[in-house]
Amino acid sequence: MQVKRLEKRLTIAERLAIPEILKGLAFTFRIMFRKRVTRQYPEERYEAPIAAKGQPLLVENEDGTPRCVACSMCEVVCPPKAITITGGETEREIEREPEEFRIDMLRCILCGLCEEVCPKEAIVMSDRLELADFTRESLVFDKRRLLTPVSELSNRIRYTKEKYDKWHSPSS
Amino acid sequence: MTTAALIATLVKIAVFFGITISLAAVSTLFERKISAWIQQRYGPNRVGPWGVLQPLADGLKFIFKEEVAPAGANRLLFRLAPAMAAAPAFMTVAVVPFTFPLILDGTRIPMAIADIDIGVLFFMAMGSLAVYGIMLGGWASNNKYSLLGGLRSSAQMISYELAMMVSVITVLTLAGSMNLTRIFEAQIPLWNIAVFPVGTIAFGIFLIAAFAETNRHPFDLAECETELVGGFHTEYSSMKFALFFLGEYSAMVMMSGLITTFFLGGPSLFGLVNGIEDPWIKVLAGLGVFLAKVCFFLFLFIWVRWTIPRFRWDQLMHLGWKLLLPLSLANLLLAGTLVATGVL
Numbered sequence: 001m002q003v004k005r006l007e008k009r010l011t012i013a014e015r016l017a018i019p020e021i022l023k024g025l026a027f028t029f030r031i032m033f034r035k036r037v038t039r040q041y042p043e044e045r046y047e048a049p050i051a052a053k054g055q056p057l058l059v060e061n062e063d064g065t066p067r068c069v070a071c072s073m074c075e076v077v078c079p080p081k082a083i084t085i086t087g088g089e090t091e092r093e094i095e096r097e098p099e100e101f102r103i104d105m106l107r108c109i110l111c112g113l114c115e116e117v118c119p120k121e122a123i124v125m126s127d128r129l130e131l132a133d134f135t136r137e138s139l140v141f142d143k144r145r146l147l148t149p150v151s152e153l154s155n156r157i158r159y160t161k162e163k164y165d166k167w168h169s170p171s172s
Numbered sequence: 173m174t175t176a177a178l179i180a181t182l183v184k185i186a187v188f189f190g191i192t193i194s195l196a197a198v199s200t201l202f203e204r205k206i207s208a209w210i211q212q213r214y215g216p217n218r219v220g221p222w223g224v225l226q227p228l229a230d231g232l233k234f235i236f237k238e239e240v241a242p243a244g245a246n247r248l249l250f251r252l253a254p255a256m257a258a259a260p261a262f263m264t265v266a267v268v269p270f271t272f273p274l275i276l277d278g279t280r281i282p283m284a285i286a287d288i289d290i291g292v293l294f295f296m297a298m299g300s301l302a303v304y305g306i307m308l309g310g311w312a313s314n315n316k317y318s319l320l321g322g323l324r325s326s327a328q329m330i331s332y333e334l335a336m337m338v339s340v341i342t343v344l345t346l347a348g349s350m351n352l353t354r355i356f357e358a359q360i361p362l363w364n365i366a367v368f369p370v371g372t373i374a375f376g377i378f379l380i381a382a383f384a385e386t387n388r389h390p391f392d393l394a395e396c397e398t399e400l401v402g403g404f405h406t407e408y409s410s411m412k413f414a415l416f417f418l419g420e421y422s423a424m425v426m427m428s429g430l431i432t433t434f435f436l437g438g439p440s441l442f443g444l445v446n447g448i449e450d451p452w453i454k455v456l457a458g459l460g461v462f463l464a465k466v467c468f469f470l471f472l473f474i475w476v477r478w479t480i481p482r483f484r485w486d487q488l489m490h491l492g493w494k495l496l497l498p499l500s501l502a503n504l505l506l507a508g509t510l511v512a513t514g515v516l
Contacts, residue, residue: 021480028479032209040214 048127050159053112055128056103058146059121059153065090066147067122070098074114074123082107083114101143105131116164124156184285191463192265196421197227199470206471210478234414242314242407249312254412257305258419260298264426267291269353271439271458275451282353283455291352292344295430296337299385302423303329306387309416310404321403324393324485328384331492332391336381338500339374342507343434346371346516356438360446363437367516370507375435377500382427384492386420389477393485428469429462436465 013019039046048054059067070087088099114123126148133139150157201216201223208215216223241250269284288294303326310322344350346367347358364371384391395403405416432438439458440446448454483491510516 024479025475028210028475031212032206034212036209036214037212038214 046129048129050127050155052127052129053110053115053125055105055110055126055131055141056108056112056114056123056146057126057128057148057153058101058123058143059157060147060149062150065092066097066101066143067120067150068098068101069094069096069120069122070101071096071119073117073119077113077117079111079113080107080109082109098143101146103141103146105139105141106136115160121157121160124153124160126153126156180281181285184283188265188268188270188285189262191270192262192422192425193418195425195463195466195470196418197231199421199424199474200230200417201226202470203474203477206474207478210475231414234411237410239410239412240407244314245407246312246314249308250407251412253305253309253312254408254415254419255305256308257302258415258422260302260305261419261422261426264295264298264423264430267294267352268426268429268433269356269438270429270462271455272445273353274455283458284353287351287353289349289351292340292350292355295352296333296340299333299336302385302419305416305419306404309408313404313407315407317400317402318404318406321393321395321400321406324400325387325404328387328391328393328488328492331489332381332384332496335377335492335496335500336385338497338504339377339381340434342370342374342500342504345504345507345511352433356433356440359437360440360443363435363440365435370503370510370516371435373499373503374507375431377496377503378431378434380491380496382431383473383476384488386423386427386473388420388424388473390480390483391488392477392482393488424470424473425466428466428473431469432462432465438462 061067070085072085072087075081075083075085082104084100084102084104085098086100087096089095090097110125112125115125118124131139204226205215205223216226219225219229241247266285267288269282269287271283273283274281284291286294306325306329307322310318310320310325313319343355343364346364347355349355349358365375366372383389387395393403395405400406405413408416439462441461445454445457445461448457507516
């Protein structure tokens with residue numbers, strides 16, 4: 001059998017291991033005074049980067065109306081069928097708005113397809129990443145809980161515009 | 173025994189035993205704190221300010237845990253083992269002098285619970301007993317990992333005890349007494365660690381053997397998580413498990429105390445404390461110096477644990493039998509020669 005031998009024989013000091021142990025002790029002693037890297041979670045929260053896909057939310061216009069036109073594109077594209085839309089009519093120029101809009105966060109996989117497919121930029125992924133709760137009922141979000149003022153979501157809307165524009169450009 | 177002596181003994185038991193148990197509890201907290209610092213973490217900091225109540229929280233948790241005994245376990249020995257593991261460490265408290273003897277109106281009150289003239293022998297006996305708790309715990313669990321852990325631990329403790337005891341005999345040769353109070357009093361001019369070369373070598377051997385005796389890293393083959401799950405305490409839960417750990421940490425405290433007494437002059441500090449006139453202040457200052465030295469060694473135990481990887485089993489035996497034992501014997505011979513010829 002072929003055996004690969006170490007090129008270097010250990011010196012007596014290395015075989016005694018004591019100098020090496022002292023070196024190791026000095027090293028760990030220095031590390032004790034270094035800056036800690038742990039994030040103290042409930043106090044220090046994680047600031048999600050803009051690309052993070054958290055819970056999808058509905059955009060609410062400045063006048064308090066939903067931007068959604070109940071076209072059901074997101075409902076159709078949603079892989080786990082987490083979205084349920086009941087369309088309705090409105091007096092506004094867009095003529096249609098959702099009567100009810102439910103997202104079942106127990107089913108949602110945060111894939112972001114709804115945001116990508118939406119023609120009106122009416123549903124966007126937010127930075128809400130803490131999605132645990134105590135009951136199943138409270139995790140099914142209705143229209144009232146999903147509508148969020150556009151000012152809170154403007155960063156993400158701008159980001160999605162830049163991101164998805166490349167699919168819409170003529171060259172592709 | 174007069175009433176006064178009885179009261180003095182009871183007070184000493186309460187104080188010294190209390191100190192040992194509290195130090196053991198505090199060192200569990202610092203074990204976690206220092207391990208965290210070495211890994212750039214914070215460690216427990218939720219229970220109480222800076223996490224100081226963590227040992228209490230741990231104890232409370234252990235009390236409320238369910239006790240489980242595996243099927244086929246030897247009931248009697250399974251229950252006896254944790255107590256047998258913890259008791260020797262507690263008993264060693266009896267002979268360790270925590271500070272200078274208190275001299276009141278000409279009566280000398282030694283500051284060890286039992287200031288016996290065979291203190292060293294008592295410590296050796298208790299050190300040998302400690303192996304039984306671990307061995308029986310491993311055997312009574314009816315679990316192959318526990319048994320292997322117990323086996324390793326007994327082999328390891330027996331091997332390292334030899335080197336340790338021979339280096340203690342070196343100290344006896346230098347001090348000329350088996351009474352632990354006399355041993356530290358003999359070191360007031362010069363600590364044994366500074367008696368070159370015999371004292372220094374004996375200190376090194378004793379320190380290494382102390383790590384092995386307390387089953388601490390890098391000699392913790394008895395628990396050795398990666399190979400043996402938890403070793404001898406794999407099957408233990410609740411307070412029985414906690415008792416093993418209390419025993420381990422008390423043994424650490426006691427070992428630190430003994431290293432201090434044997435090699436670092438106990439409560440003496442370059443003649444500073446020794447010169448204090450007021451007997452009470454002298455006793456308290458001596459206690460402070462002694463505890464500071466003990467805390468340093470506790471820190472060393474923890475620091476080494478989180479720095480050095482574990483020895484392999486055969487390396488451990490090799491080190492114990494082929495290196496430490498011959499070295500300690502040669503050292504004893506040298507010390508004997510030097511003392512007999514009057515050099516030391």
